[in-house]
Every structure is written in structure tokens, then in C-alpha cells.
Amino acid sequence: MIIKKFTAKTEEEAVALAKKELGNGIVIMNVKQVKPGGLLGFLRAKQTEVTVALEEERESLRRTVKETGEQEKASSILQNSGNNIEKKLDSLQTLLESQLKAERETAPVSANASERNKETVQTSEQEEHSSPEQEKFIRLLYNTLIDNEVDERYANQLMEDLEKAKKPNLPFDFILASIYQKMILKFGKSDGIVPSGEGAKTVLFIGPTGVGKTTTIAKLAGRYSVEEKKRIALVTADTYRIAAAEQLRTYADILEVPFRVIYSAEEFEQALQDFKDFDYIFVDTAGHSHKNDAQLSDIEQLIHTMGDKPAYQCFLVLSATTKYRDLIKITEKYKSITDYQMIFTKLDETATLGNLYNLKLFSEKEIAYVTYGQNVPDDIELFDPQKTVKQLLGGRN
Ligand SMILES: Nc1nc2c(ncn2[C@@H]2O[C@H](COP(=O)(O)OP(=O)(O)OP(=O)(O)O)[C@@H](O)[C@H]2O)c(=O)[nH]1
Ligand SMILES: [Mg+2]
The missing domain is CATH 1.10.8 (Helicase, Ruva Protein; domain 3)
Known part of the structure; x- marks a missing residue:
């Protein structure tokens, strides 16, 4: 790590100097007022000294690679976290x-x-x-x-x-x-669900049984429809359990948003067509054991219906309480079916968050949201790496 001090009249000017020399990936470690030294120093105005750090990896990246999208993203994460680290x-x-x-x-x-x-x-x-x-x-x-x-x-x-x-x-x-x-x-940092450029964005939630897929959909639907005033439609492909569709229907009724149960790929396509003018279509699926290939092929079929439409995102919902070894197997299995981002649920039921770090590194898939309770729609937030890393390093929850 490179650590360097820059002095200027204001903090903004000192940061600009640092960025000019070291690039956008710097992290501001400290800001303080300093008196100019030398003879007559006392006559001159106070200056601002900014201490910045830059990772060696980033430094070599900066020298060898042109600013790519990836690098921009890393910079913005660092800047968010770095303001007075x-x-x-x-x-x-x-x-x-x-x-x-x-x-x-x-x-x-x-x-x-x-x-x-x-x-x-x-x-x-x-x-x-x-x-x-x-x-x-x-x-x-x-x-x-x-x-x-x-x-x-x-x-x-x-x-x-x-x-x-x-x-x-x-x-x-x-x-x-x-x-x-x-x-x-x-x-890294995910933007979570991003609006589609035009037409409805279809968002699919997949994962093992009982991890909180339906509850998570209800939380997100609540946020988007009530707080952001977006037009939401709820669709469920979970026809395995009688109560499953009813669970989502109840949320749809409360939120006063349309709801549809689909039994086949054709019905799914029809639903996507019917809701094409909405902002978001949230699709619930039946929980599947990653060991049951027949069940997983249903999910594959749904995903196949989506084709390579850009207006589509898939979230693999995982419980933070699941054993590490099983999480590895699950993420691996779903990787063979589709690209996805992860949502970790039930953070309130575990004291350790190491699995979030492990699974991010293992699967190379981003974590988009975390949930930490049964309250709909409150107990969900966009994944905040700063907060989790602090906890992993022993900071208070
Ligand atoms: N403590 C806690 N419980 C949660 C959380 N999210 C969901 N639950 C609970 O977990 C249970 C299962 O949630 P569901 O949303 O039905 O899970 P699912 O993945 O849809 O389950 P299946 O459809 O059966 O596969 C419910 O009792 C939820 O209230 C969470 O973040 N924390
Ligand atoms: Mg469910």
C-alpha cells in the first residue's frame, strides 16, 4: 500500500492533487489542518493536509491498464468506504x-x-x-x-x-x-435490481426450500410498489405446495398488485406478455433441493423461456444459516443452470457472516441483498460490504 500526504488550501484541492497523481482509486485516510512552516509561516493561511492510501495492486493496475468499467466500479466502492476511513x-x-x-x-x-x-x-x-x-x-x-x-x-x-x-x-x-x-x-458491490431500459424487468428468485424466497419477494415488492411507486406484478411458478401460491397471493392482495399462477412455459410467456407494460415482474419459484435434478430442470425450463432477454435478472436466495459445504454445492449446481446474483437471508439467525465472504470468493457471484428478519417489507437491505467486513474484522454488529 502506498501512503502519501498532499497539502493544499482546501480539502477538495488536496484530494484533486492526490487523484491527479495516484488516480481515482485512492482512499482518504485522514484530513487535518496544518500551519505552513518556515520564516513568516505564521503570516500565511492554514492549509489542509490529506493523507491518502493506494493499494499496490491498484497502483500497478493504474499504470498498466486504462480506466476500465471494472476499475471505475472498484474506485467508487473504495471512495464510498474510504471517506475518512x-x-x-x-x-x-x-x-x-x-x-x-x-x-x-x-x-x-x-x-x-x-x-x-x-x-x-x-x-x-x-x-x-x-x-x-x-x-x-x-x-x-x-x-x-x-x-x-x-x-x-x-x-x-x-x-x-x-x-x-x-x-x-x-x-x-x-x-x-x-x-x-x-x-x-x-x-464488490451490486446495484441489486436495476430497471430495464424499456419494458418490464423480469426478476426471478430461485433457491433451496424454505430459505425465504417468497418472503424476500414480498419485501422487495413492498419496497418497490409502496415506496418507489413502481408498477409491480407478482407471478408464481410454485405449484408444488397448495399453500405456496396462496402465500404470495396474500401479499399481492395487501399490496394491491396483480398476481398470476403459472403452470407451464407457455403460461409464463403469456404472463410476461400481459405484464409487459409494468416496471417489474417478480417471479417466485418452488424451493428445490440442489440434489433433485428433475426439479431443477423445471427451473431450467423457466430460464429457457426468458432466453437471453436483457430485461431479466435472476437471484439465488440462500440462507446464511446453511452449512458452508452445502452452500458450496448449491451455488455450484445453480451455476450450471444460469447466471445469478446472491441474496443471503436470515442474517438475524446467525452470529457469523464468514460464509458471505467465502461464497462470494468461491462462486464469483455478487451478493445483492441481505435480509435479517421476518418483517415485511422492513427486514431487507442492499448488501453493504463495508458493514459486513467491519463485522468480520471484529467490529460490533
Ligand atoms: N429469521 C428470519 N426468518 C426469515 C427471513 N426470511 C424469511 N424468513 C422465514 O423463513 C420461513 C420460510 O420463508 P419463505 O419465504 O416461505 O421461504 P421460501 O424459500 O419461499 O420457501 P419454499 O417456497 O417452501 O421453498 C418463513 O417463516 C419466513 O418468515 C429472515 O431474513 N430472517
Ligand atoms: Mg416460497
């Missing part, structure tokens, strides 16, 4: 430092933790540049990630990246900011 991470750092202090006072460390850290400790002893405090801090970050059920493989990757960026006497907040940014970049 110091302030945002303050409480987190205090928390980690107090843990560090507690650890120092309660030596020896528990057998389990010391076992887990053996490898890191050994490499740290060979590492001549890092201070023991720095090593402890990094180890604490690693343990926090593991406690939050981040896959060891991905936690180790982050640690390797940190090792590369490490310099003697690097302040804790730089280390923290570096890992924080890296994780946010890996998560």
Missing part, C-alpha cells in the same frame, strides 16, 4: 487493541489458539522487519476472521497479502485499513 475504523481499532492488551495480561494463551497460530508465529520469527506487537495484531485479525467462520484458505490469502505489504513500524490502523479495503474490494 480512520473515523470508520476507530472503534474497531480500539476494540482490537483492548483485546491485544487483554491477551498480553492473560498469558499463556489458550491451547487451541496457540496451536492455530503456530504457523504464523514461526513465520513471524523469521520475519526480521516486523515488530512482535505488529505480529500479535495481525494474528488477532486472523483469529477474528476464523472465529467468524471465514474459510482458512481465504483468511490465509489475506494474511499473505498483509505480509507483502508489511513494513517496520507500520501503525495498526494502516494494517487494519489495508485488510479492510482488500476485503471490500473482494466483495
Whole structure:
């Protein structure tokens, strides 16, 4: 990570200087007023000093690649997260430092933790540049990630990246900011449901049984129809259970939006035709076990009906409480059927969010929304990587 200070009359001017030199991917770490030095310095006006950081990866990217759409996106994520990163991470750092202090006072460390850290400790002893405090801090970050059920493989990757960026006497907040940014970049950011340029946008919700597909549709339909005053139609292809269609019909009645049950690909096409002047058509599907190929072929048929229409988005709904190994299998199975973004439900029922990070890295699919309760339409939001990364690094929920 490159860290550099820029001074100008105003904060805006200093940031502009930094962007001119380092590009749009910078993260603002700190802003402060400084007195000009030198003889007669006291006669001159105060200046603003802005400390910015740029990831080494981004720096080389900036030099070698022209500004691509992808890079623009990364920049905007960083900028959103970066505005005064110091302030945002303050409480987190205090928390980690107090843990560090507690650890120092309660030596020896528990057998389990010391076992887990053996490898890191050994490499740290060979590492001549890092201070023991720095090593402890990094180890604490690693343990926090593991406690939050981040896959060891991905936690180790982050640690390797940190090792590369490490310099003697690097302040804790730089280390923290570096890992924080890296994780946010890996998560990426989805825009969720985006309106179609013209005509209705069809949005399909697929996934295992009981994860909250229908409830999530109700939440989104509520948001879009009541708050955004959009024209919504609800369609269900879930004809497996008698109560399933009724569940969505009830929501449609409350929201006063049209509702249709479809039994075949032809009926689906007809529904899309009939609702073509609406803003959004939300399509509910029956929950399927990823092990049941016959059921999955129904979904494939629905998707086939959509063809390669651009006005179509598909969301794979997953519960944050599902076992990691099963989540891997599910995302893999659906990948063979269609492209999708992920929605994680039931965040309120789990204490650890490591699976969100694991599944993003494993599937390379974006996380669009998270839901955290049964209340319709309140308990849903667009996935916020900053918030999740902070939690994964030990910040408060
Ligand atoms: N705690 C919690 N419960 C949720 C959440 N989302 C949905 N639920 C509950 O999970 C249960 C199943 O929700 P549904 O929306 O029927 O799930 P589904 O995926 O449509 O289920 P099938 O259609 O049977 O496959 C219901 O009791 C919901 O209230 C959430 O974010 N948190
Ligand atoms: Mg359902």
C-alpha cells in the first residue's frame, strides 16, 4: 500500500492533487489542518493536509491498464468506504487493541489458539522487519476472521497479502485499513435490481426450500410498489405446495398488485406478455433441493423461456444459516443452470457472516441483498460490504 500526504488550501484541492497523481482509486485516510512552516509561516493561511492510501495492486493496475468499467466500479466502492476511513475504523481499532492488551495480561494463551497460530508465529520469527506487537495484531485479525467462520484458505490469502505489504513500524490502523479495503474490494458491490431500459424487468428468485424466497419477494415488492411507486406484478411458478401460491397471493392482495399462477412455459410467456407494460415482474419459484435434478430442470425450463432477454435478472436466495459445504454445492449446481446474483437471508439467525465472504470468493457471484428478519417489507437491505467486513474484522454488529 502506498501512503502519501498532499497539502493544499482546501480539502477538495488536496484530494484533486492526490487523484491527479495516484488516480481515482485512492482512499482518504485522514484530513487535518496544518500551519505552513518556515520564516513568516505564521503570516500565511492554514492549509489542509490529506493523507491518502493506494493499494499496490491498484497502483500497478493504474499504470498498466486504462480506466476500465471494472476499475471505475472498484474506485467508487473504495471512495464510498474510504471517506475518512480512520473515523470508520476507530472503534474497531480500539476494540482490537483492548483485546491485544487483554491477551498480553492473560498469558499463556489458550491451547487451541496457540496451536492455530503456530504457523504464523514461526513465520513471524523469521520475519526480521516486523515488530512482535505488529505480529500479535495481525494474528488477532486472523483469529477474528476464523472465529467468524471465514474459510482458512481465504483468511490465509489475506494474511499473505498483509505480509507483502508489511513494513517496520507500520501503525495498526494502516494494517487494519489495508485488510479492510482488500476485503471490500473482494466483495464488490451490486446495484441489486436495476430497471430495464424499456419494458418490464423480469426478476426471478430461485433457491433451496424454505430459505425465504417468497418472503424476500414480498419485501422487495413492498419496497418497490409502496415506496418507489413502481408498477409491480407478482407471478408464481410454485405449484408444488397448495399453500405456496396462496402465500404470495396474500401479499399481492395487501399490496394491491396483480398476481398470476403459472403452470407451464407457455403460461409464463403469456404472463410476461400481459405484464409487459409494468416496471417489474417478480417471479417466485418452488424451493428445490440442489440434489433433485428433475426439479431443477423445471427451473431450467423457466430460464429457457426468458432466453437471453436483457430485461431479466435472476437471484439465488440462500440462507446464511446453511452449512458452508452445502452452500458450496448449491451455488455450484445453480451455476450450471444460469447466471445469478446472491441474496443471503436470515442474517438475524446467525452470529457469523464468514460464509458471505467465502461464497462470494468461491462462486464469483455478487451478493445483492441481505435480509435479517421476518418483517415485511422492513427486514431487507442492499448488501453493504463495508458493514459486513467491519463485522468480520471484529467490529460490533
Ligand atoms: N429469521 C428470519 N426468518 C426469515 C427471513 N426470511 C424469511 N424468513 C422465514 O423463513 C420461513 C420460510 O420463508 P419463505 O419465504 O416461505 O421461504 P421460501 O424459500 O419461499 O420457501 P419454499 O417456497 O417452501 O421453498 C418463513 O417463516 C419466513 O418468515 C429472515 O431474513 N430472517
Ligand atoms: Mg416460497
